[in-house]
Amino acid sequence: MTPARNRVLYGGRSSSKSWDAAGFAVFLATQCRIRVLCARQFQNKIAESVYTLLKIQIGRFGLTNQFIITENSIKHKLTGSEFMFYGLWRHIDEIKSLEGIDICWIEEAHNLTQEQWDILEPTLRKEGSQFWIIFNPRLVTDFVYRRFISNTPPDTIKKQINYVDNPFLSATILKVIEAKRKEDEEEFRHIYLGEPLTDDDAVIIKRSWILAAVDAHKKLKIEPTGVKRVGFDVADRGDDKCATVANHGFLATHVDEWKAKEDELLKSAGRVHAIARMLEASIDYDSIGVGAFAGAHFQALNQEHKVKIPYFRFNAGGAVLNPERRIDPKDPKSPLNKDFYSNIKAQSWWEVSRRFRNTFNAVERGEQFAPDELISISSECDHLDRLIDELSTPRKDYDNSGKSKVESKKDLDKRDIPSPNLADAFVMAFAPRTSHTFTLANIG
Structure with missing residues (x-):
C-alpha cells in the first residue's frame, strides 16, 4: 500500500x-x-x-x-x-x-x-x-x-x-x-458520477443555513420556551416510512421514523400519541390520504388515556394563511401571500426557510432576532444527517399560475430521491396553524 x-x-x-x-x-x-x-x-x-x-x-x-x-x-x-x-x-x-x-x-x-x-x-x-x-x-x-x-x-x-x-x-x-x-443527465452525473453541484440556489432551504442551526441555541445562548409540538408525517405507500419531529419553541428536540404499513395507522398513531404525552406536546399531522383517519385515532387515544392532547390537521394543499398580508411585511412592494404561495405547504416551507436564514445570519454574522424568528436543531436528535439532507433537497417549483410551490414527491422520485418524510414532519412541527384545524371537541 x-x-x-x-x-x-x-x-x-x-x-x-x-x-x-x-x-x-x-x-x-x-x-x-x-x-x-x-x-x-x-x-x-x-x-x-x-x-x-x-x-x-x-x-x-x-x-x-x-x-x-x-x-x-x-x-x-x-x-x-x-x-x-x-x-x-x-x-x-x-x-x-x-x-x-x-x-x-x-x-x-x-x-x-x-x-x-x-x-x-x-x-x-x-x-x-x-x-x-x-x-x-x-x-x-x-x-x-x-x-x-x-x-x-x-x-x-x-x-x-x-x-x-x-x-x-x-x-x-x-x-x-x-x-x-x-431522464436527467445533470442529475445522473451528480448522483451516480459524483459530480458536485455548483450551487444550491434552486433549493428552498440552503444547506449552510441548516448546518448553522445545529445547536444554534447553544451558540446563541438562548433557552427554548413556549409550546411543544410533534409533527407527524404518515407513510402513504409501501416503501414509505412514518416520521415525527418534536420541538420546544424554536428548538427541534426529537427525530424519529419507523416502517409502517397503511393498515397499521392505529399502531403508528399510538406511537405518536405516546410521544406527545411524554413531552406534553400537541400533534400536527398530515391529514391527506391515509393520514385523514389519524384524527379519529387521536380522539380515541385521548379518551382511553384520559388526557387532552390537542391535535391539528395539516392539509398540504390547503389555502394559505393571511392571504392579504405581504410575504415580507417590511417590504410594501412584496407580493401578497395569496399571490405568491400556491398552498399552505409552500407557505410553511418558505416560513421555515426564512427562519433558517435568520439563524444563519445570527450565528455567522451576529444579527439579532427574536427566538420565534429562529430555528435550532439539537445535535442529540437521531437521523440528523438525513434530516439535513432532506431539508436541503426540495427545489422551488411553480404551479400553472406562477405561484410558488414545493417540488412534489413525484418529481423528487424522478430525481431518484426518496420521499422526504423527516423534512415533512419537521416543517409540520414548525408550520403556522389555522384556527379551523382544531376544536376543543377534538381532545375528547
Missing part, C-alpha cells in the same frame, strides 16, 4: 466505496494491531455508524470467530485490533484526547467542517497514522471538496469511484441508473 497521510475515496452512489473500506479495514485488523477511529458528523446511535458494514464484512469473510463484537465495539482476539465509533459533532473534544490512533475513517465526510478538521488533523500524531475520507460530493463549496479534491494537499491519494467500477451491481440497478441518465 502506497504510504499517504490522507486517503480519499469519492464518487457517486452504488460505487461500493464504504463496503471496500470496511473490507480492507477488516483485513488489516487480522494482520496487525491497529486502532481505528470510525467517525461521522452525527452519530447518536451505533446503527448510524459503519459498525454494521464492518460486522457484515466480517461475516462474509468467515471471520466471526476471530472477533469480539459487542453492542458498541469490535475487537480482534489475536491481534488486539479495535474499532471505535464516534460522532464528530458531539464528541470532538473527547476525540482530541484519544491516543494511538492508526486510522481515522471519516464516513459521509461531505458534512466535515474546517473547524473539525483543524482539530482532527493534529490529533492523529502516531507515526504512519492516516485518514480515510469517504464521501459523495454535494457542493463544490463544501469544505471537504475544496480541501481534498479542488486543492489537494501533499501526501494525499485521492480516487474517484463510481458505479462503473462496481462489478457486483445487479442488472436491475443498472437499468435504474440508465433510466436516470436518459
Whole structure:
C-alpha cells in the first residue's frame, strides 16, 4: 500500500466505496494491531455508524470467530485490533484526547467542517497514522471538496469511484441508473458520477443555513420556551416510512421514523400519541390520504388515556394563511401571500426557510432576532444527517399560475430521491396553524 497521510475515496452512489473500506479495514485488523477511529458528523446511535458494514464484512469473510463484537465495539482476539465509533459533532473534544490512533475513517465526510478538521488533523500524531475520507460530493463549496479534491494537499491519494467500477451491481440497478441518465443527465452525473453541484440556489432551504442551526441555541445562548409540538408525517405507500419531529419553541428536540404499513395507522398513531404525552406536546399531522383517519385515532387515544392532547390537521394543499398580508411585511412592494404561495405547504416551507436564514445570519454574522424568528436543531436528535439532507433537497417549483410551490414527491422520485418524510414532519412541527384545524371537541 502506497504510504499517504490522507486517503480519499469519492464518487457517486452504488460505487461500493464504504463496503471496500470496511473490507480492507477488516483485513488489516487480522494482520496487525491497529486502532481505528470510525467517525461521522452525527452519530447518536451505533446503527448510524459503519459498525454494521464492518460486522457484515466480517461475516462474509468467515471471520466471526476471530472477533469480539459487542453492542458498541469490535475487537480482534489475536491481534488486539479495535474499532471505535464516534460522532464528530458531539464528541470532538473527547476525540482530541484519544491516543494511538492508526486510522481515522471519516464516513459521509461531505458534512466535515474546517473547524473539525483543524482539530482532527493534529490529533492523529502516531507515526504512519492516516485518514480515510469517504464521501459523495454535494457542493463544490463544501469544505471537504475544496480541501481534498479542488486543492489537494501533499501526501494525499485521492480516487474517484463510481458505479462503473462496481462489478457486483445487479442488472436491475443498472437499468435504474440508465433510466436516470436518459431522464436527467445533470442529475445522473451528480448522483451516480459524483459530480458536485455548483450551487444550491434552486433549493428552498440552503444547506449552510441548516448546518448553522445545529445547536444554534447553544451558540446563541438562548433557552427554548413556549409550546411543544410533534409533527407527524404518515407513510402513504409501501416503501414509505412514518416520521415525527418534536420541538420546544424554536428548538427541534426529537427525530424519529419507523416502517409502517397503511393498515397499521392505529399502531403508528399510538406511537405518536405516546410521544406527545411524554413531552406534553400537541400533534400536527398530515391529514391527506391515509393520514385523514389519524384524527379519529387521536380522539380515541385521548379518551382511553384520559388526557387532552390537542391535535391539528395539516392539509398540504390547503389555502394559505393571511392571504392579504405581504410575504415580507417590511417590504410594501412584496407580493401578497395569496399571490405568491400556491398552498399552505409552500407557505410553511418558505416560513421555515426564512427562519433558517435568520439563524444563519445570527450565528455567522451576529444579527439579532427574536427566538420565534429562529430555528435550532439539537445535535442529540437521531437521523440528523438525513434530516439535513432532506431539508436541503426540495427545489422551488411553480404551479400553472406562477405561484410558488414545493417540488412534489413525484418529481423528487424522478430525481431518484426518496420521499422526504423527516423534512415533512419537521416543517409540520414548525408550520403556522389555522384556527379551523382544531376544536376543543377534538381532545375528547
